[in-house]
Amino acid sequence: MTAGSANAGTDTSTGRTPTTAVPAPVWRVAVVLASGSVMTGLDTSLVNVGIEIIGRELDASLTAMQWINSGYLLALAATLPTCGWLSRRIGTGRLWLWALAGFTLTSALCALARDADTLIAARVLQGLTGGLLIPTGMAILGQVAGSGRMGRVIAVSSVPAILAPAFGPIIGALLIDNLSWRWMFLVNVPIGIVGLLVALRVVPRGASGRAARPDLPALFLVALGLPLLTYAITAAMDGRGLFVAAVLAPLVVALVALVLFVHRSLRAAEPLMDLRLARDPVYAAAVSTVFFSSAALFGGLIVMPLYFQLGMDKDIIDTGLLLMAFSLGATVTFPVAGRLTDRYGGGIVTVVGLVVTVASTVPMAVLPSDPNVVLVEALQVVRGVGLALAGSPVVSAALARVRSHQMPDASAQVNILSRVGGAVGSAICVVVLADALADARSEVEVAAAFRGTFWWLTGMAAVALALATWLTRAQRGARRTAAT
Structure with a gap:
């Protein structure tokens, strides 16, 4: 890291940085990467609308149906810390392509589920792939844009994430009323296929093979800590309160695991994540x-x-x-x-x-x-x-x-x-x-x-x-x- 990397070319008398035009190839990459943002952004807001109807059609309790979201969020939290190591191992672009393909496939599996257990399992797999889409896409944007153009590229690519909470519930309600709850997942499939076909031509693959073996103890600690932290927060939001065993126990374990992860990562020569x-x-x-x-x-x-x-x-x-x-x-x-x-x-x-x-x-x-x-x-x-x-x-x-x-x-x-x-x-x-x-x-x-x-x-x-x-x-x- 260089102290002046963010401000190369800055006029120190005014604090302004001369801006350069964003090349068309960079915008093309940004548009393709937006397909992943659209899919993950819409997914949760769409599913929230249909929880009750899905449970009724699959003859499952509302408590069981909450795991459609909880399983997804826990899996997503477990995947995020591995993003850096996997990117170094196989290349950031390749990882994004695999994640998009996986998210598309698991979306189809969710739509085909015939019972609650199968749907929850498919949602966990979807979370594992969805957890890689946004950070790898952001990393690719940062690499292709450069610091002098990063603000414009990331700002425009952030639009789908902010539109999803507004339009997701309306789209979900329309899909349920006119088609079926399965279309809340099937809608990802054509977006993913088109995104993959275009991405194979425009998304840079990135260097691969430069990663050491993963720090397995660190991976265990963070893969334990982040999902448990997510679970504790979610449980608190469900109305259980903070000072109850179902929330406090996983919260304490999560915080201990994450503190140990940070301690190990700061001391390791080849950390799983560079803190x-x-x-x-x-x-x-x-x-x-x-x-x-x-x-x-x-x-x-x-x-x-x-x-x-x-x-x-x-x-x-x-x-x-x-x-x-x-x-x-x-x-x-x-x-x-x-x-x-x-x-x-x-x-x-x-x-x-x-x-x-x-x-x-x-x-x-x-x-x-x-x-x-x-x-x-x-x-x-x-x-x-x-x-x-x-x-x-x-x-x-x-x-x-x-x-x-x-x-x-x-x-x-x-x-x-x-x-x-x-x-x-x-x-x-x-x-x-x-x-x-x-x-x-x-x-x-x-x-x-x-x-x-x-x-x-x-x-x-x-x-x-x-x-x-x-x-x-x-x-x-x-x-x-x-x-x-």
Whole structure:
């Protein structure tokens, strides 16, 4: 890693970086890689809509059906830490192609399942492949784009991830109403096949065969720790609370395993995942910001549907339509965020985005029990703008600090922190809201429950803002060091 890698060509008198055009071949790679983002982004939101119907048709309990999602998430968490080693072993591009092929095949297996056990098993396999698609795709983008163009490329490629939560439930409802729940999985098959055929021509394979044997004890620790952490957070969100054995026991085991994994990885000559990247202050500040900004993002994504349904008495269709306001603001802003990142650096853009996020979340925490829907929608558009300015720029800031061969490890770490941060933010919001709603007996008390939850969201965004400020200062220090 070089201290000035993220800021090559920066004008130190202005802090601006001259931008260069993104070549057409890079955009072609980005568009193809988006097929993986579309598939994984839509998958969970589609399945959430159909859990109850799937259980009814397969004659399975709702508890068993929850493992359709839980099994997927646990498998995905177990796969993420191996991304760097596998990329070094077989090449980042080859790994992405295999992951896309596997996700496509396992999607078809899910659609063909005849009982709950088979479907859950297929979802676990789908999670194993899905866990590799996003970090390897991000690593390829970082390698082909280069630091001076990374902001624009990653920002545009992030659009599918932000659109999925808005359009997924509506698409899922339409598929169930007009076809069958099986089409929630079958829809991935043509996307995957077309993506594979095009990717074989445009996606670079990458170097292979340079990885040592995997550190098996480290692999055991992280493959134990991350899924258990995911399970504990999910169990807490299911309403069990934090201080119960079913949550606390796996949480403690997970934290111990992850601490031991970090200790071993920092001491190993050939670590499974290179955690020493965090010794760079810019990278450390960026990935820390990713954690808390993801908590604010995903916490909001889980609270807002409940707010529309319970706080404003909207049905599921109206809720889906109202949720589009956030995605609209984010989608329009992503390309602008990318250009600003390449020109001014990810730190300052992230700071601006989080200021906007805080400013648009605070009003939600003081709204009356009968809020104006136009005002709520306007605030959601602005919040989408803020989180788009905070999302891809901070990821670009992290990836721009590493060399090409370190990109798979860096992208895996960014994705792990993003997913864990999002899960923690979601769990906090669900637990806080559920506790408050349990005692609510009137519309005024329901509104008060949501206001308290929005204050928690504001706090998460505020912590992310403080870390983004650290990131901005670290980037300035790196520029001064590079100039001397």
